[in-house]
Amino acid sequence: MAIIIRDVAEMQASAGRLRSSGKRIGVVPTMGFLHEGHLSLIHIARQRADVVVTTIFVNPTQFGPAEDFTRYPRDFERDSALASGAGSDYIFAPETNAMYPEGYATYIDVERLTTTLEGKSRPGHFRGVATVVAKLFHLTRPHVAIFGQKDAQQVVVVRQMVRDLHFDLEIIVAPIVREPDGLAMSSRNTYLTQGQRREAPVLYRALAMAEGLIRAGERSSEHVVRSMSKHITSASSGVIDYISVADGTTLEEMDICEKGRPLLISLAVRFGSTRLIDNITLTI
C-alpha cells in the first residue's frame, strides 16, 4: 500500500529526502474519484520515475461559485486502493485549510490562454488550476508530472506556467482513455442519468466525424463545427456550450484548418446539469 501523507510540511520534507537520496519523483495531480484515465497517468509515472506520488485534492479555487465543488464525487478509501494498485508509492491528500489557510492571498494568472474555451465558460477556473498546480509542485517536487489530454487547455496552461516561471520539471501528457463506446473517462460521468449516459458517446462520435471530414479534405472550421453541432443536437439531448477548432499550441481559433499546424478540436456539452468536455488533436 502507498504511504498516505496529509500534512503539507511532511510531504515537502519527504520529497526533499527522496530528492537528496537521488530518487526521480513522478507526480500525478488528481482531484480523486479515480478512473482508468487516472490510472493510466500513474502507469506512465511508474515508467518515468523511481517514486510515484499521486495527489488527491479537490481544489476549491478552480470551481466557480455556481459549480459542483461541494457535490464533486469523493471516495478516498477506493481512491487510495486504486492508486496503490496502479503503482503509487505515496498518496498526498492535504486538507483544504492546509492548502488555503485563513488569510491566503496568492494566485497565479496565465494570460491569454485562459480566456477562451473552458476559461470563457468557467471564469477563474485556470487561475485556480495554475495556483494549485504550482503549490503541489512545490510540495511534491516532481522531476516529471503527468497530465491527461482530456483537459487539453489545462495542459497548455500548465506548460506555459512551467516555462514562464522556470519550474525545473518535465510535463508529460497522456492520451485520453475512453469507455468501450467512446465516452471519455471522467469523474463527472457518475452524475449522468442512464439515459444521458447512453447519449453521451455522441461527443466522441462528433469528434471522430470532424476528423473524418478534415481528413477527407474539408478545411472550413465553420463547416466542421456546423456538422458536429447538427450531429450532437439531432442525436441527443445535449446542449452545446462550445465547439472549437483551434491551434493546439496557442489555442487561437482557426477559421481554416491549415496544413502542418496542430489542430485541437474540442467541445463542451451539457446533459442536464452535467457538463462534459472532450477533444481530439490532429495535424493535416
Added chain:
Amino acid sequence: MAIIIRDVAEMQASAGRLRSSGKRIGVVPTMGFLHEGHLSLIHIARQRADVVVTTIFVNPTQFGPAEDFTRYPRDFERDSALASGAGSDYIFAPETNAMYPEGYATYIDVERLTTTLEGKSRPGHFRGVATVVAKLFHLTRPHVAIFGQKDAQQVVVVRQMVRDLHFDLEIIVAPIVREPDGLAMSSRNTYLTQGQRREAPVLYRALAMAEGLIRAGERSSEHVVRSMSKHITSASSGVIDYISVADGTTLEEMDICEKGRPLLISLAVRFGSTRLIDNITLTI
C-alpha cells in the same frame, strides 16, 4: 571575482549542482546600481549560506508605464566589482528577453496586501515583484533569500507569497542602511539635484519625530501623520504621496497606535520627478 552567469538555464543548472553537493545557497535579489544597503544584504547572505548569489535584473514588469524603467540607473561593471568585493560567489544577470520571452503570459498576484501604500500609488508594481521573485527563486534555488526593510511592503508581499505557494526557503530581512544625515540608501537617490539631496533627509527626521511622539504617549495616527506632514512640507519642497501608520504584518491602517502590535510607519514623497520611500517599525 564572482562568476557571472547570464543564461537562465545555466543558472538553474549551477544552482542544482550546488544543492546536490550539499551547499547552502543564499540569494540577494537586486536591480543593480548597488549601494551600501545592497552590500549589507550580501554580507548577511555570506554569514547565512555557503554560496552567495547576487541577482542583478532591472525587472520591467514592476515599473508602471509612466515610471522610470528605461532611465533606471545601470552600471554593471561597478555592480559586479562591488558584489564580488562584498562576498558574492555568483552574479546572475539575465537578459530581459530571457526572463520575459515573446509570448510570456504568467503573473503572480498577492491580493489585499498589494492594494495599499506603494501598491495604490503604483498599480501592478507588486504583481511584477512577486512574479520576478518567484522566477528568480526557481532559477537560483535559495535556501535563504535576503531582502531589505527599505521596501517594507515588498517584504510583506514576498513573505505571503512564499508561505502561500510553499516555497521551501527562509526570508531574512535586513535593516535599512542610511547616509550619515539619515537619508535611506536608494539607487534612486542619484536622481536628486543637489538641492533636493540636501532636503531629502527630512523624510527620516519626520519618521524619527513620529517615533518620538508615539514613545511620548501619542496614540492618534491622525495626529502623528499630521505632524509628519507639517514637518516635511514646511522644511522641504517634497510633495507627499502618502504617510501611513499601519500594522506591520497585515498592512491594515491603524487609527490608534495599539500597544503590542507591530507598527509600520511609512511614507512616499516626491522631490521633483523623483519619488523616495522610507519607513520605520516599532512596537509600543
